[in-house]
Amino acid sequence: MSRRDFFKASGLVAAGALGGPALLGGLKKANAAVPAPAWDSKFSACDICFNKCGLIARVEDGVVKKLDPNPKFLKSRGMLCARGNAGIAQVYDPDRLKHPLLRKGARGEGKWQRIPWDEALDMAAQKMEEVRSKYTPCGHLFSAGTDLHSQFVGRFAEVYGSFNVTSHESLCLVSGNRAFLDTYGEVPFADVLNSKYIIMAGANRFEALVTPDSMDLMTAIRENGCKLVTLDPRYTKTAALSHEWYPVRPGTDMAFMLALAHVIIAEKLYDPQWIEEKTYGIEMLAEHVKQYTPGFAAEQCSIPAEDIARIARELAAAAPAAMIYPGRRTSDYENSTQIRRAFAIVNGLLGNWDKPGGLLAARAVGLKGVPYDAPWYDENQEDRIDAHKVPMMFEHEGSFLVTRDAVLADDPYPIRGWFIYKTNPMGTAPNRKKTIEMMNKMDFVTVVDIAMSDTAWMADLVLPSQSYLERTDPCSGLQGSVACACVVKRDPIIEPMYESRSLFDVMKGIAGRMDLGEYFDFTIDEYRRKQTRDIPEALEVMDRDGVYYNPSKVYGIYEGRIYKTLSKKIELYNQRYEQMGLDPMPVYTEPTKVPKNQFRLVVGRDALTTQTSTANNSLLHQFNPANTLWLNTESAKRLGINDGDLVEVSSPVGRQELAAEVTDKIRTDTVYMLSGYNTLSTMQTLSHNVGASINELLDDDYDTVTGNASMHTTFVSVTRKVA
Amino acid sequence: MAQQLAMVIDAAKCIDCKACVAACKVANSVPEGQFRNWIKQADDAPVPGKASGKAKFQPGACMHCDNPTCVDACPTGATYKDPATGEVVIDHGLCIGCGNCLPACPYGARFRNAEKRKADKCNYCPERRAAGIPPACVDTCPTKARVFGDINDPESEAGRLYQKNKDQLARVTARTDTKPNMFYIGDPGTPDWGGEAVVPASMVAMKQTAPLLKAVVGLSGLGVLAMLGRQLIAGSGDHKEDTDA
Numbered sequence: 001m002s003r004r005d006f007f008k009a010s011g012l013v014a015a016g017a018l019g020g021p022a023l024l025g026g027l028k029k030a031n032a033a034v035p036a037p038a039w040d041s042k043f044s045a046c047d048i049c050f051n052k053c054g055l056i057a058r059v060e061d062g063v064v065k066k067l068d069p070n071p072k073f074l075k076s077r078g079m080l081c082a083r084g085n086a087g088i089a090q091v092y093d094p095d096r097l098k099h100p101l102l103r104k105g106a107r108g109e110g111k112w113q114r115i116p117w118d119e120a121l122d123m124a125a126q127k128m129e130e131v132r133s134k135y136t137p138c139g140h141l142f143s144a145g146t147d148l149h150s151q152f153v154g155r156f157a158e159v160y161g162s163f164n165v166t167s168h169e170s171l172c173l174v175s176g177n178r179a180f181l182d183t184y185g186e187v188p189f190a191d192v193l194n195s196k197y198i199i200m201a202g203a204n205r206f207e208a209l210v211t212p213d214s215m216d217l218m219t220a221i222r223e224n225g226c227k228l229v230t231l232d233p234r235y236t237k238t239a240a241l242s243h244e245w246y247p248v249r250p251g252t253d254m255a256f257m258l259a260l261a262h263v264i265i266a267e268k269l270y271d272p273q274w275i276e277e278k279t280y281g282i283e284m285l286a287e288h289v290k291q292y293t294p295g296f297a298a299e300q301c302s303i304p305a306e307d308i309a310r311i312a313r314e315l316a317a318a319a320p321a322a323m324i325y326p327g328r329r330t331s332d333y334e335n336s337t338q339i340r341r342a343f344a345i346v347n348g349l350l351g352n353w354d355k356p357g358g359l360l361a362a363r364a365v366g367l368k369g370v371p372y373d374a375p376w377y378d379e380n381q382e383d384r385i386d387a388h389k390v391p392m393m394f395e396h397e398g399s400f401l402v403t404r405d406a407v408l409a410d411d412p413y414p415i416r417g418w419f420i421y422k423t424n425p426m427g428t429a430p431n432r433k434k435t436i437e438m439m440n441k442m443d444f445v446t447v448v449d450i451a452m453s454d455t456a457w458m459a460d461l462v463l464p465s466q467s468y469l470e471r472t473d474p475c476s477g478l479q480g481s482v483a484c485a486c487v488v489k490r491d492p493i494i495e496p497m498y499e500s501r502s503l504f505d506v507m508k509g510i511a512g513r514m515d516l517g518e519y520f521d522f523t524i525d526e527y528r529r530k531q532t533r534d535i536p537e538a539l540e541v542m543d544r545d546g547v548y549y550n551p552s553k554v555y556g557i558y559e560g561r562i563y564k565t566l567s568k569k570i571e572l573y574n575q576r577y578e579q580m581g582l583d584p585m586p587v588y589t590e591p592t593k594v595p596k597n598q599f600r601l602v603v604g605r606d607a608l609t610t611q612t613s614t615a616n617n618s619l620l621h622q623f624n625p626a627n628t629l630w631l632n633t634e635s636a637k638r639l640g641i642n643d644g645d646l647v648e649v650s651s652p653v654g655r656q657e658l659a660a661e662v663t664d665k666i667r668t669d670t671v672y673m674l675s676g677y678n679t680l681s682t683m684q685t686l687s688h689n690v691g692a693s694i695n696e697l698l699d700d701d702y703d704t705v706t707g708n709a710s711m712h713t714t715f716v717s718v719t720r721k722v723a
Numbered sequence: 724m725a726q727q728l729a730m731v732i733d734a735a736k737c738i739d740c741k742a743c744v745a746a747c748k749v750a751n752s753v754p755e756g757q758f759r760n761w762i763k764q765a766d767d768a769p770v771p772g773k774a775s776g777k778a779k780f781q782p783g784a785c786m787h788c789d790n791p792t793c794v795d796a797c798p799t800g801a802t803y804k805d806p807a808t809g810e811v812v813i814d815h816g817l818c819i820g821c822g823n824c825l826p827a828c829p830y831g832a833r834f835r836n837a838e839k840r841k842a843d844k845c846n847y848c849p850e851r852r853a854a855g856i857p858p859a860c861v862d863t864c865p866t867k868a869r870v871f872g873d874i875n876d877p878e879s880e881a882g883r884l885y886q887k888n889k890d891q892l893a894r895v896t897a898r899t900d901t902k903p904n905m906f907y908i909g910d911p912g913t914p915d916w917g918g919e920a921v922v923p924a925s926m927v928a929m930k931q932t933a934p935l936l937k938a939v940v941g942l943s944g945l946g947v948l949a950m951l952g953r954q955l956i957a958g959s960g961d962h963k964e965d966t967d968a
Contacts, residue, residue: 035853
């Protein structure tokens with residue numbers, strides 16, 4: 001007889017006297033295996049970042065209890081990250097917007113009046129009409145983030161008559177896309193899984209998760225013998241898990257890449273037949289990179305010359321199953337398109353395009369667009385407000401920073417209305433004061449969001465949106481590199497909470513009040529059927545598996561096909577750039593030296609944060625309650641700063657305070673903090689007044705080719721804050 | 724052979740993304756600021772250039788030990804090792820929240836649940852297993868570093884990994900060797916962080932004087948059982964193999 005049996009028995013003596021036979025049954029039950037929960041399992045796709053990982057929601061009595069990965073979802077390799085798991089905390093966030101709110105006080109003062117939906121939609125329609133008649137249709141700006149409903153914002157803008165639509169992308173990755181598009185004719189996907197040698201620069205794939213690349217990178221390393229070399233001024237988790245890590249001097253990645261090209265060409269380590277048949281401009285490139293020796297790059301990058309030469313040889317030896325990982329952190333410098341061109345060119349020399357372990361072309365997904373005829377407006381402006389200010393902007397993404405400057409200057413025409421859905425420029429665009437100025441310039445700002453973001457906080461009308469678990473979404477085609485090309489959709493998992501409505505219903509409501517109803521005269525179900533008209537089985541398959549896979553070709557897509565470039569080949573030398581007066585090959589210029597006693601502020605990600613959208617997530621908040629300033633041990637000592645001390649960080653555009661994290665995991669000339677903290681909105685109770693806002697500090701320089709923000713060009717002073 | 728549920732972990736695959744920690748918190752409604760599982764980090768100073776290639780991050784949780792000191796420390800028998808599955812189980816009906824078991828775990832895997840005020844730790848998500856799906860941390864892991872199952876079953880993924888890597892399996896080497904059932908393939912990353920099991924003297928004495936106590940406890944127990952009848956004897960017979968009596 002054990003203590004366990006004894007106590008169990010004697011416990012029952014007392015209990016048995018009171019409860020009788022019922023408790024005997026209870027004991028039996030306690031010993032029996034735990035019963036399975038009464039779950040209703042429903043498919044959906046995550047929406048806590050842009051990856052759209054497949055998930056299964058476990059629902060009990062109309063309440064989501066747990067979000068699990070969909071094991072059949074190959075794009076994310078059957079996983080759900082911490083943020084995906086924390087989706088519940090976003091949906092059930094007590095700070096969520098519950099009903100339409102109309103601003104009563106000054107902008108940002110936080111005085112709101114609850115109004116009924118009908119009144120809100122009447123007002124939005126009326127204000128949009130006013131702006132249109134007073135300032136032409138282009139006098140209204142539309143901004144939307146990455147979301148399955150975002151396309152309806154673009155549709156609305158077009159039928160309303162405005163060319164001015166901006167996305168989040170010019171604050172993120174458009175310069176990288178530009179560089180690869182202008183080299184290959186399209187933006188590639190990386191076949192990380194089958195690669196034998198990967199150089200990771202300007203990306204942090206084990207923290208900034210991209211599916212399937214992040215998962216495949218570990219499989220490639222651990223099971224396929226892939227070598228990973230990382231360049232990063234920070235010792236990130238990616239750096240920690242790499243075979244080699246070099247704390248590159250920020251802004252010098254191009255020198256490293258050009259030196260790789262130098263060695264590969266000088267030592268003839270490329271496949272001459274491939275270069276001859278598939279690329280344009282090898283002679284010009286050879287001449288151009290003569291000057292960029294490993295010795296030259298070593299001085300620029302603070303990476304030993306012999307390592308650069310060795311890495312070039314190892315990389316070429318592993319080719320074509322080798323790559324310079326394209327990366328997404330391309331909003332870094334004023335020449336970021338040219339920096340990424342250098343990445344693209346080295347990949348060109350490796351001959352890895354369209355091959356296992358290299359860069360892949362987009363695969364056929366099978367979805368079709370749903371076309372419509374937009375009306376013509378004679379009174380309209382000639383072009384977007386941000387047109388012709390940089391030479392190679394992406395028309396469908398725009399440039400947020402160029403647009404903001406143009407709005408502030410009324411150049412070439414005024415914009416006085418702004419409609420914003422699921423993006424938060426107040427929290428993601430550098431130089432927050434300027435975004436506030438831009439807000440103040442507006443007659444009327446409408447924000448549709450699930451939370452009172454800082455952008456909503458500065459708006460006139462705030463409309464509560466449904467979360468991803470409450471609404472019907474159109475289908476979305478996803479590229480999953482070698483894993484899949486697939487289609488996902490979302491159906492409501494739970495009843496819409498509070499008075500929330502989907503963006504589509506909001507657009508439909510406003511359009512109907514503006515005589516534009518015919519452009520939204522359909523249901524999402526009808527829309528999906530049009531999208532899937534070429535793959536009629538897709539909707540049924542998605543109901544069954546949560547995802548539809550198109551069995552499209554992975555490799556050799558370009559066999560017998562021409563490249564969508566001027567030379568119809570991979571352009572090592574870009575003829576179009578030459579015609580436009582841009583450098584046809586990347587020319588290295590040394591980055592501005594960090595001024596004495598200052599630091600370069602760099603941005604970055606971790607696996608628990610999606611910019612500002614997770615800042616108020618009660619689960620994720622437990623991991624990162626506030627952001628900190630990473631400061632090198634040596635630099636901290638020089639400044640008399642101890643770990644945990646409150647410091648003031650000041651830049652040419654702003655000042656913030658936060659705790660210092662004294663660490664050896666960053667260069668002495670660089671500091672870093674996570675984005676998303678210290679919101680102005682007091683209705684984001686966990687992130688308001690906590691940590692520091694990085695966008696209050698970042699200066700608003702941009703890439704001269706695409707207008708992409710350059711977030712690594714701000715120098716800051718750091719001083720110990722004396723209480 | 725009876726089951727031994729265990730985790731076989733490839734720590735070198737762990738990217739420290741905390742998906743397992745977040746998934747566990749949601750699945751088990753773990754109170755704010757408390758955690759049933761974790762990822763340890765090797766405190767290596769970064770060296771530019773060639774890295775060592777060693778594992779840097781180590782996922783962990785209750786290791787459902789073969790020699791569970793927490794069972795020794797539990798005065799009520801609420802904590803016991805299930806002979807059928809090899810799990811270390813907390814019977815919350817018997818737990819009095821005394822906290823004896825917390826320092827008795829050399830790995831710090833136990834905590835007092837701030838809401839339930841009872842001992843808490845990883846239980847391999849029994850509700851999920853009953854529904855035919857893996858424990859939340861295993862299911863959600865992006866790189867599938869965590870593998871769960873019966874290591875005595877060569878057909879299971881955990882058993883297959885266990886057999887295949889038998890020669891290089893490593894455990895966390897705490898100062899008190901409790902023979903944990905959490906196995907790391909190759910390099911466990913940070914192996915030596917486990918501490919010493921602190922079991923209250925009275926409980927140690929109870930274990931040392933087991934034969935005498937067995938008689939005393941057994942006699943009183945027999946009295947109780949006699950009063951309650953045969954059904955209870957059958958009901959209490961499931962856990963005869965407890966180590967402490």
